[in-house]
Amino acid sequence: MRVPAGSVPFEKQIADLGACGILLSPGVAPESLFDSFDREAFESEPYRLLLCAMGGEAETEAQAGLTGHPSDNIWHFDTECIENAGDYAAIARRMRELAQGDLPLEDVSDRVDVEAGRASLTFRLSGREYRWDAKVDADWVDSTILSRFAELLRAGKTTRRFTYVDLGGQDCLIGCATAEDRAKLEGVIGRKVAWLS
Numbered sequence: 001m002r003v004p005a006g007s008v009p010f011e012k013q014i015a016d017l018g019a020c021g022i023l024l025s026p027g028v029a030p031e032s033l034f035d036s037f038d039r040e041a042f043e044s045e046p047y048r049l050l051l052c053a054m055g056g057e058a059e060t061e062a063q064a065g066l067t068g069h070p071s072d073n074i075w076h077f078d079t080e081c082i083e084n085a086g087d088y089a090a091i092a093r094r095m096r097e098l099a100q101g102d103l104p105l106e107d108v109s110d111r112v113d114v115e116a117g118r119a120s121l122t123f124r125l126s127g128r129e130y131r132w133d134a135k136v137d138a139d140w141v142d143s144t145i146l147s148r149f150a151e152l153l154r155a156g157k158t159t160r161r162f163t164y165v166d167l168g169g170q171d172c173l174i175g176c177a178t179a180e181d182r183a184k185l186e187g188v189i190g191r192k193v194a195w196l197s
Contacts, residue, residue: 006044006046007043007044007046008043008046008047009043010030010039010042010043010050011030013042013043013046013047013050014030014050016047016188017047017050017051017054017185017188019184019188020177020181020184020185020188021073021177021178021181021185022051022054022071022073022074022175022185023071023073024054024065024070024071025065025066025067025069025070025071025072026065026066027065027066028062028063028064028065028070028071029062032060032062032063032070033050033053033054033063033070035059035060035062035063036053036056036059036060036063037049037053047188047189047190047191048167048189048191051074051076051165051173051189052076052167052171052173053070053076054069054070054071054073054074054076055069055070055071055074055075055076055077055173055174055175056069056070056076057069058070067097069094069097072097072098072100073098073100073175073176074098074173074174074175075094075098075173075174075175076171076173077094077171077172077173077174078170078171079140079141079143079170079171079172080139080140080141080170081139081141082112082114082119082134082136082139082140082141082142083112083114083139084112085110085111085112085113086110086112087110087112088110088112088119088120088121088134088145089108089109089110089121091121091141091145091146092105092108092110092121092123092149093105093108095146095149095162095174096108098162098174098175098176099153099158099160099162099176100160100176102153102156102158102160102176103125103149103152103153103156104125104126105123105124105125106123106124106125107122107123107124108121108122108123109121109122109123110122114136114138114139117136118136119133119134119135119136119142120132120133120134121134121145125152132145132148146162146174146196147196147197149162149196150162150195150196150197153176159178159179160176160177160178161176161177161178161179161182161195161196162174162175162176162195162196163175163176163177163182163185163193163194163195163196164193164194164195164196165189165191165192165193165194166192166194174196175193177193182195
């Protein structure tokens with residue numbers, strides 16, 4: 001069988017991302033991702049589509065893992081996502097999952113009232129209480145919330161940092177990596193992998 005130019009076998013993509021620290025959650029088989037896209041789609045749009053599928057919300061029970069995502073090492077994040085109470089809390093919990101124990105947030109809650117123009121996020125970290133107000137702009141996320149999580153992680157005792165890949169639209173990929181893994185990922189996917197700031 002002839003492999004089309006520019007395509008990368010699905011299994012190689014899984015292995016390459018794994019070498020960069022981006023793994024499927026325990027119990028999630030690679031083949032479960034074919035419930036969302038077929039092999040040809042993954043192979044004709046290498047790495048980008050796989051990262052989006054791994055970092056998205058599970059579409060089937062087989063993809064779910066423990067947190068409802070196929071992977072807890074990458075997040076396919078849509079910035080137009082703030083509509084109701086719980087939306088900022090969900091972001092905080094996902095950032096905690098990506099940090100893999102390096103950002104142990106507790107008592108996470110939020111208040112979101114888009115019509116009244118008010119939103120805030122509260123949590124505890126290392127015994128300290130945090131309350132962050134968020135700017136309300138229709139259903140767009142206040143990106144300073146993400147930046148504050150990046151600052152908290154930088155201030156911790158870890159060499160890992162949140163990463164950011166711009167996908168050219170209203171969505172992006174957010175991860176958490178060492179400098180070595182960030183550089184490896186950039187080489188594998190052929191796309192800029194920045195530190196989230």
